Amino acid sequence: MAQDYYATLGVAREATPEEIKKAYRKLARQLHPDVNDAPDASDRFKEVTVAYEVLSDAEKRSMFDRGGDPMGGGGRGGFGGGAQGFNFDDIMDAFFGQNGQQRGPRSRQQRGQDALLRLDVDLAEAAFGATHEIKVDTAVTCTTCEGSGAANGSQPETCRTCHGHGDVQHVQRSLLGDIRTSRPCPTCHGFGSVIPDPCPECAGEGRVRSRRSITVTIPAGVDQGTRIQLGGEGEVGPGGGPAGDLYLEINVARHPVFQRKGDQLFCQVSLPMTAAALGTHLDLPTLEADVAGTDEADRTVRLDVASGTQSGETITIKNFGVPRLRGPGRGDLKVQVVVETPSRIDEQQRALLEQLASLRDEERPEALMGTHHKGVFHKIKDAFK
Structure with a gap:
């Protein structure tokens, strides 16, 4: 007799796919052998995994609702080397909360890092405010490729290893069936594209080091250790991404009288x-x-x-x-x-x-x-x- 998969997951027969996934993730976190050392934890974990495999598949669920057993009576389809197996990503979701979404290719444009500089001022400047011009050595957008990282006349191409997905699938046989995991593509490093002809100025980074001048207004009343945030004045990110922030930490010089x-x-x-x-x-x-x-x-x-x-x-x-x-x-x-x-x-x-x-x-x-x-x-x- 087929197992009652709805009862195993603790959901109603009219439960939505999202409710079924939510119930499975909750039980998987509780019953996984790595976190539950109860004697029956492993068997119960297998049961809820089989139940989820059936109810998360529209065809298998329909067969079960009509009185059939899509797992062949003993759950061998999921654990005995059946053709489909189950997706290990759902178990990873249960523990790491990725919500079943694929990572997909990541953008080459990343936010730049924040920077911290110390600015020496005298007591009167700290008290009444002042304007300083400072020199900053930081990363700026490459003017040759305008941040793309590709040489003039060329452009990034779709990665032939992952076909633009940014990650590759690995299938491994185990007692639980075919376990599929996803990892960043080793060829494009998760970007989904490669730059065959990098910009000679920035070597494909989309940014270069440069010294620039910034005019800073110090507000009246700052004290020793006060930090002033200059939004977007930090270094430009890889791929010409948005710049981080620049923080100025005030250092007040000793006064001879006060x-x-x-x-x-x-x-x-x-x-x-x-x-x-x-x-x-x-x-x-x-x-x-x-x-x-x-x-x-x-x-x-x-x-x-x-x-x-x-x-x-x-x-x-x-x-x-x-x-x-x-x-x-x-x-x-x-x-x-x-x-x-x-x-x-x-x-x-x-x-x-x-x-x-x-x-x-x-x-x-x-x-x-x-x-x-x-x-x-x-x-x-x-x-x-």
């Missing part, structure tokens, strides 16, 4: 102790002073130092930091005050300082000890955290 953290700028100002005690003001150069053509009024900013300012204190000047890369506005400028104590004084200066110490009752000052009293260097360290 240090940057995010959108904040930091600097230090040294003042004599008299200025810190009495209070003062001074004009500081801004980062804009490094940019050519900046108005004179924007090249400096006023710093007001209050009377009694201690060494290590930080004064904030709003909106004189780095413009934000994403979003409006800019950060602040943090100025750290370092009070300098004179190391050399004359007799008159000593007398005046002694008089000041007497007036402030500091001739015999008491030392303040303890971890809660931070020194100058601790204050400076904390200000930069």
